Amino acid sequence: MLHLDALNSPAAEIILSLSIMLLAGFLATRLTQKLRLPNVTGYILAGIAVGPYVLGLVPGSVIDGMDFVTDIALAFIAFGVGRYFKLEKLKETGAKVIVITLLEALAAFGAVTAAMLLVFRLPLPFCLLLGAISSATAPASTIMTIRQYRAKGPFVNLIVQIVALDDAVALVAFSMCSAMVSAVDGAGAVRPMTLLAPLLWSAAAVLGGVLAGLLLHALVDGSRSREHRLVLVIAVLLAITGLCAIVDISPLLACMAVGTAYINAGGRKLTFEEVSDATPPILLIFFVLSGARLQVPMLATAGLIGVCYFFVRILGKYLGAWAGCAVCRTQASTRRWLGLALVPQAGVSIGLAALAERILPGPEGLMVSTIILSSGVLYEMVGPACAKAALFLSGTVRKQPSEEEKPEEAAGEDSGYPKAS
Structure with a gap:
C-alpha cells in the first residue's frame, strides 16, 4: 500500500x-x-x-x-449560531426558553463536572472543560426527526428554540472555563492577571465581532452578487479568527457576535443560507480530521470514564429540562419528555474538544478528545430514536407517516431553523 x-x-x-x-x-x-x-x-x-x-x-x-481547520470550521459554526439571537424572536418567546435552556445546559455541566471530580478524582481543569462541552447539543438529528414525522405544535417550537440557544450557552461556558483553567499554574495557585487577560481579550473580541457584524451589514446588504457576498463574509470571519489566534483565544464568541450583530442590524437570512451552502467541504474535512485524531488505543483507558460521561450527561440534560419546565409551568407531557430530544451531541462539542486538547497537557487533552469523539458517535446513533420517542410519548405525533410522504416536506420548517444536513 x-x-x-x-x-x-x-x-x-x-x-x-x-x-x-x-x-x-x-x-x-x-x-x-x-x-x-x-x-x-x-x-x-x-x-x-x-x-x-x-x-x-x-x-x-x-x-x-491542520489545526487551523478547527478554528475556521468553528468560525462558520459560531457565525450560524449568532443568527438565532435576533432580539425580536427572543422577545416573542419570552423568558421561558432562556430559563429552560440555561437549566438543562448547566445541569449537564454540573452533573458531568461533579461525576468526573468526585467519582474519578480527575484534575479540576479536565472536569471543568469536559463539563462545559457536555452542555452542548447537536440539533441536526432532532430536527431531521421532527421533519420526518411532520411534527407540529408548542412542543416542537420549544425544542427548536432550545437547541438554537443551547450551543451559545456551551460556547460561553467553555470560554469562561478555559480562561479559568489558563489562570491556574502548575502548583494549583490562581494567577489573577492570567485569568483577567483572556476575559479582557474575549470581551474585546466580542466587541470587535459586533463592529464587524455591523460593517458586514453595510457592505453585504445592497446590490452585491451572491459571489461577492460570500467573499466578504468569509473574509470578515477569517480576519476575526486570525486576530483571535494572535492573542490565543477561541474565535467562537467573536464570530457568534458577528452573526448576532449582522442579523439584528437588519441582515438577511439568505446570507446565512449562502454561507451554509458554501461550507460543507470545510466542515466535512473538520469532522474527518477529528475522527483521524481519535486516539484509538486510549479508548481502553477512557472506557469507564466515557461510559460514565455518556449516561451522566443524558441524566443531567433530562433533569435540567424537567426542572426548567417545572419552573416555567409547562404542560406535564412537555416536562416529562423534552429532555429526550436533547440527547444528540456533535458539531460544536467536537470543535470544543479540539480546543480543550490544546489547552490541557498531553494525556488529559487526548482523553477529553477521545471521550467526546467516541461518545459523539453513540449520541448521534441513539439521538434520532430518543427524539422520535419524545415526539410520540408527548402526544405531538400519533401515527407513522405514509411512505409517500417526503421527510424534507415535514412540518417544523416555519420555525426558522435551517434544514438539517
Whole structure:
C-alpha cells in the first residue's frame, strides 16, 4: 500500500490527503444514510478509517499540521449560531426558553463536572472543560426527526428554540472555563492577571465581532452578487479568527457576535443560507480530521470514564429540562419528555474538544478528545430514536407517516431553523 508520507513533495502529500478525506467522508455517508444516521457520524467513522490507527492513508504529519481547520470550521459554526439571537424572536418567546435552556445546559455541566471530580478524582481543569462541552447539543438529528414525522405544535417550537440557544450557552461556558483553567499554574495557585487577560481579550473580541457584524451589514446588504457576498463574509470571519489566534483565544464568541450583530442590524437570512451552502467541504474535512485524531488505543483507558460521561450527561440534560419546565409551568407531557430530544451531541462539542486538547497537557487533552469523539458517535446513533420517542410519548405525533410522504416536506420548517444536513 502506498503511504503518502513516503512522497517527497509536501504539497502533493497535503493535496492528496485532502482528496482522500473528502472521498472517505462522502463514501461513509452512503452507508450512514442507509442506516438513517447523521452525516457527522459517517465523517467521524471515515476519519478513524483513514487515520493512522486503521488504514493509515492520511499521514500523521498532515493531521498535526491542520489545526487551523478547527478554528475556521468553528468560525462558520459560531457565525450560524449568532443568527438565532435576533432580539425580536427572543422577545416573542419570552423568558421561558432562556430559563429552560440555561437549566438543562448547566445541569449537564454540573452533573458531568461533579461525576468526573468526585467519582474519578480527575484534575479540576479536565472536569471543568469536559463539563462545559457536555452542555452542548447537536440539533441536526432532532430536527431531521421532527421533519420526518411532520411534527407540529408548542412542543416542537420549544425544542427548536432550545437547541438554537443551547450551543451559545456551551460556547460561553467553555470560554469562561478555559480562561479559568489558563489562570491556574502548575502548583494549583490562581494567577489573577492570567485569568483577567483572556476575559479582557474575549470581551474585546466580542466587541470587535459586533463592529464587524455591523460593517458586514453595510457592505453585504445592497446590490452585491451572491459571489461577492460570500467573499466578504468569509473574509470578515477569517480576519476575526486570525486576530483571535494572535492573542490565543477561541474565535467562537467573536464570530457568534458577528452573526448576532449582522442579523439584528437588519441582515438577511439568505446570507446565512449562502454561507451554509458554501461550507460543507470545510466542515466535512473538520469532522474527518477529528475522527483521524481519535486516539484509538486510549479508548481502553477512557472506557469507564466515557461510559460514565455518556449516561451522566443524558441524566443531567433530562433533569435540567424537567426542572426548567417545572419552573416555567409547562404542560406535564412537555416536562416529562423534552429532555429526550436533547440527547444528540456533535458539531460544536467536537470543535470544543479540539480546543480543550490544546489547552490541557498531553494525556488529559487526548482523553477529553477521545471521550467526546467516541461518545459523539453513540449520541448521534441513539439521538434520532430518543427524539422520535419524545415526539410520540408527548402526544405531538400519533401515527407513522405514509411512505409517500417526503421527510424534507415535514412540518417544523416555519420555525426558522435551517434544514438539517
